[in-house]
Amino acid sequence: MNIPANFPxxxxxxxxxxxxxxxxxxxxxxxxxxLVSFALNNRPGVSPETxxxxxxxxxxxxxxxxxxxxxxSTQRSYxxxxxxxxxxxxxxxxxxxxxxxxxxxxxxxxEGRALVLSVVPDEETELHTYRSLVADGRVDGVFVSDLRxxxxxxxxxxxxxxxxVTLGRPDGPSPFPAVxxxxxxxxxxxVAHLATLGHRRIAHVAGSSTLLHxxxxxxxxxxxxxxxGLPAGQTVETDFSVAAGSDATRRLLTQDHPPxxxxxxxxxxxxxxxxxxxxxxxxxxxxxxxxxxxxxDFCRYVYPPLTTVSAAPMVWGRSAASTLLTxxxxxxxxxxxxxxxxLVVRGSTAPPSDR
Amino acid sequence: MNIPANFPxxxxxxxxxxxxxxxxxxxxxxxxxxLVSFALNNRPGVSPETxxxxxxxxxxxxxxxxxxxxxxSTQRSYxxxxxxxxxxxxxxxxxxxxxxxxxxxxxxxxEGRALVLSVVPDEETELHTYRSLVADGRVDGVFVSDLRxxxxxxxxxxxxxxxxVTLGRPDGPSPFPAVxxxxxxxxxxxVAHLATLGHRRIAHVAGSSTLLHxxxxxxxxxxxxxxxGLPAGQTVETDFSVAAGSDATRRLLTQDHPPxxxxxxxxxxxxxxxxxxxxxxxxxxxxxxxxxxxxxDFCRYVYPPLTTVSAAPMVWGRSAASTLLTxxxxxxxxxxxxxxxxLVVRGSTAPPSDR
DNA sequence: GATTCCCACTGAACCGGTTTAGAAAAGGCT
DNA sequence: AGCCTTTTCTAAACCGGTTCAGTGGGAATC
Numbered sequence: 075m076n077i078p079a080n081f082p083x084x085x086x087x088x089x090x091x092x093x094x095x096x097x098x099x100x101x102x103x104x105x106x107x108x109l110v111s112f113a114l115n116n117r118p119g120v121s122p123e124t125x126x127x128x129x130x131x132x133x134x135x136x137x138x139x140x141x142x143x144x145x146x147s148t149q150r151s152y153x154x155x156x157x158x159x160x161x162x163x164x165x166x167x168x169x170x171x172x173x174x175x176x177x178x179x180x181x182x183x184x185e186g187r188a189l190v191l192s193v194v195p196d197e198e199t200e201l202h203t204y205r206s207l208v209a210d211g212r213v214d215g216v217f218v219s220d221l222r223x224x225x226x227x228x229x230x231x232x233x234x235x236x237x238x239v240t241l242g243r244p245d246g247p248s249p250f251p252a253v254x255x256x257x258x259x260x261x262x263x264x265v266a267h268l269a270t271l272g273h274r275r276i277a278h279v280a281g282s283s284t285l286l287h288x289x290x291x292x293x294x295x296x297x298x299x300x301x302x303g304l305p306a307g308q309t310v311e312t313d314f315s316v317a318a319g320s321d322a323t324r325r326l327l328t329q330d331h332p333p334x335x336x337x338x339x340x341x342x343x344x345x346x347x348x349x350x351x352x353x354x355x356x357x358x359x360x361x362x363x364x365x366x367x368x369x370x371d372f373c374r375y376v377y378p379p380l381t382t383v384s385a386a387p388m389v390w391g392r393s394a395a396s397t398l399l400t401x402x403x404x405x406x407x408x409x410x411x412x413x414x415x416x417l418v419v420r421g422s423t424a425p426p427s428d429r
Numbered sequence: 430m431n432i433p434a435n436f437p438x439x440x441x442x443x444x445x446x447x448x449x450x451x452x453x454x455x456x457x458x459x460x461x462x463x464l465v466s467f468a469l470n471n472r473p474g475v476s477p478e479t480x481x482x483x484x485x486x487x488x489x490x491x492x493x494x495x496x497x498x499x500x501x502s503t504q505r506s507y508x509x510x511x512x513x514x515x516x517x518x519x520x521x522x523x524x525x526x527x528x529x530x531x532x533x534x535x536x537x538x539x540e541g542r543a544l545v546l547s548v549v550p551d552e553e554t555e556l557h558t559y560r561s562l563v564a565d566g567r568v569d570g571v572f573v574s575d576l577r578x579x580x581x582x583x584x585x586x587x588x589x590x591x592x593x594v595t596l597g598r599p600d601g602p603s604p605f606p607a608v609x610x611x612x613x614x615x616x617x618x619x620v621a622h623l624a625t626l627g628h629r630r631i632a633h634v635a636g637s638s639t640l641l642h643x644x645x646x647x648x649x650x651x652x653x654x655x656x657x658g659l660p661a662g663q664t665v666e667t668d669f670s671v672a673a674g675s676d677a678t679r680r681l682l683t684q685d686h687p688p689x690x691x692x693x694x695x696x697x698x699x700x701x702x703x704x705x706x707x708x709x710x711x712x713x714x715x716x717x718x719x720x721x722x723x724x725x726d727f728c729r730y731v732y733p734p735l736t737t738v739s740a741a742p743m744v745w746g747r748s749a750a751s752t753l754l755t756x757x758x759x760x761x762x763x764x765x766x767x768x769x770x771x772l773v774v775r776g777s778t779a780p781p782s783d784r
Numbered sequence: 785g786a787t788t789c790c791c792a793c794t795g796a797a798c799c800g801g802t803t804t805a806g807a808a809a810a811g812g813c814t
Numbered sequence: 815a816g817c818c819t820t821t822t823c824t825a826a827a828c829c830g831g832t833t834c835a836g837t838g839g840g841a842a843t844c
Contacts, residue, residue, distance in 0.1 A: 467793090495831065
């Protein structure tokens with residue numbers, strides 16, 4: 075740590091900080107602390123003129139109530155929490171969270187609320203993290219993402235009495251509002267698109283079946299095949315990671331009657347699948363059609379560009395944040411159903427070559 | 430928001446919470462509040478037996494000091510901040526932050542500290558965000574990433590008196606410790622690798638020159654060419670985004686004497702470049718060699734797999750977090766130089782075909 | 785035995801807000 | 815005018831810790 079001599083010492087600069095507290099404002103306005111507090115939080119019981127005067131003095135003195143003091147007396151933290159339990163590899167290749175968080179922030183920042191983020195390695199730590207966030211009073215509410223079958227977080231959060239919003243609808247009972255982007259239509263549209271092109275052997279590289287969205291996309295895949303009058307397709311389960319997507323693709327393509335099209339449960343796996351197809355000398359889309367899910371930025375720029383399903387994580391983040399704030403304010407909030415993800419057709423899908 | 434009748438109401442569950450405070454502990458242990466505080470923070474002035482007794486009572490009662498109360502009296506928040514100012518697109522395609530944050534968390538969590546994350550759209554908002562984090566006392570220290578030329582954050586943070594750690598060494602004077610991964614050797618190794626293979630026309634798709642790491646990689650590129658006795662290479666500046674990487678590649682490849690190798694300032698752009706090469710019918714690595722930077726997960730699974738430079742963002746996160754904690758504890762901390770990023774040779778580089 | 789010193793410990797102030805009980809002032813009604 | 819109600823405002827308690835000045839007792843010093 076090098077401190078050049080000419081650099082202003084940090085301590086020297088914050089010389090005369092007069093610490094303007096509510097007490098100072100009260101004195102200057104000639105009223106009691108309590109009244110200043112009332113005026114600030116526009117509570118009844120303050121005459122209009124006094125209120126104005128107090129607020130003027132406050133502004134003049136540049137007073138901002140201390141978040142810490144306020145936290146102590148109100149027992150709230152004015153912050154929301156997001157706990158992410160994901161394998162670091164999967165997390166790193168999936169742009170969902172950065173976008174989601176950007177959306178959340180766009181709502182929280184103007185409200186003066188902060189986002190406390192925790193990234194944890196496994197589910198046990200995850201539950202523990204929720205507990206300590208509550209015990210420490212770090213957050214007033216949380217986002218629950220990556221819902222799992224019979225998710226243990228729902229009853230835990232209910233027990234802790236912590237307001238929460240779920241990203242998607244849990245499969246069990248839940249006292250919390252859900253903000254949902256239905257992914258079923260997108261997956262069904264993918265399959266329908268492939269069926270229309272003439273594909274009959276369509277496989278699915280599914281995500282983890284412990285995750286609801288993994289399960290749901292898989293079910294949608296099966297349903298869509300049936301709707302199209304096609305036989306059940308081969309399904310390979312993965313953990314959503316790029317590596318697993320690659321492996322699954324190899325397995326599918328090196329068997330006797332390989333599929334002519336593969337529907338992937340997310341884009342990173344689809345991109346890995348594209349790479350694997352190239353490696354195996356299988357031409358896309360001539361010999362193999364590929365679809366992804368999420369419409370991450372990469373999709374447009376790989377070759378061929380990826381047919382995929384476009385969700386809108388940023389909008390999701392905004393909506394989830396608003397819903398959570400409403401819940402905390404009113405004690406209740408309605409479920410929100412965002413527009414379903416839509417199929418975006420690009421170059422990675424084409425009619426099958428054989429037959 | 431649907432509450433099934435059989436679901437335990439959240440309020441019903443937190444029925445009798447006896448609120449165990451320091452007062453309760455003190456009473457039960459037969460000592461004063463102050464002494465409990467002393468015992469807890471192992472301060473001198475408490476006899477060994479009393480200390481043990483107090484701690485036993487505390488454990489028995491399950492007492493955890495209130496973070497909020499502690500925050501108010503110590504004027505600290507026990508949280509660290511990370512402010513990210515990036516175009517959402519770039520942020521989404523770059524897995525640096527998720528990994529970095531995972532590393533940071535692995536250090537903070539055991540210490541009982543939280544990470545407050547802010548994602549902001551531009552630099553002005555960024556500075557404002559730092560100010561309010563301090564004004565609200567949300568954090569005790571911050572990470573400064575994506576250093577820019579003559580970075581305005583350094584003097585601001587110094588003025589605010591907020592402890593900070595910079596990711597990389599700023600180009601101006603800085604009172605803060607820097608945790609650095611030198612990216613120069615990696616870029617130089619890339620160029621040397623290409624030169625050894627026989628490439629003579631090597632181009633660079635650079636990142637934004639407002640960012641120090643963009644500038645540095647660009648300088649390293651130029652220096653490496655010179656060291657290899659090659660003429661200055663063509664350089665196209667971008668904003669690090671996938672889209673820009675794709676455009677830059679098209680421009681480079683559709684000119685008269687296209688380069689036989691391109692060194693990209695990050696992996697996402699390299700992957701986009703790979704896609705563009707395919708689209709233009711330029712075979713990689715036969716007609717064009719490509720190198721990236723960061724070694725993101727995708728590199729291994731695109732085709733051909735990408736030769737790149739491997740940094741270790743997670744280790745970087747851990748190291749930055751430790752350094753920041755040390756700084757806050759001791760009032761000073763040493764710079765840390767992490768092992769330089771290393772070249773990883775994969776399939777996207779080969780000897781040039783022509784000549 | 786008196787003085788000094790040190791150590792363990794207490795009581796109260798303090799951090800900076802919110803909240804409540806109740807006093808003072810203002811207004812309404814007969 | 816006298817009484818009751820309502821409104822405006824104050825004082826003090828409270829949130830739950832930390833910190834500091836000061837008390838009391840025991841050992842060490844002379």
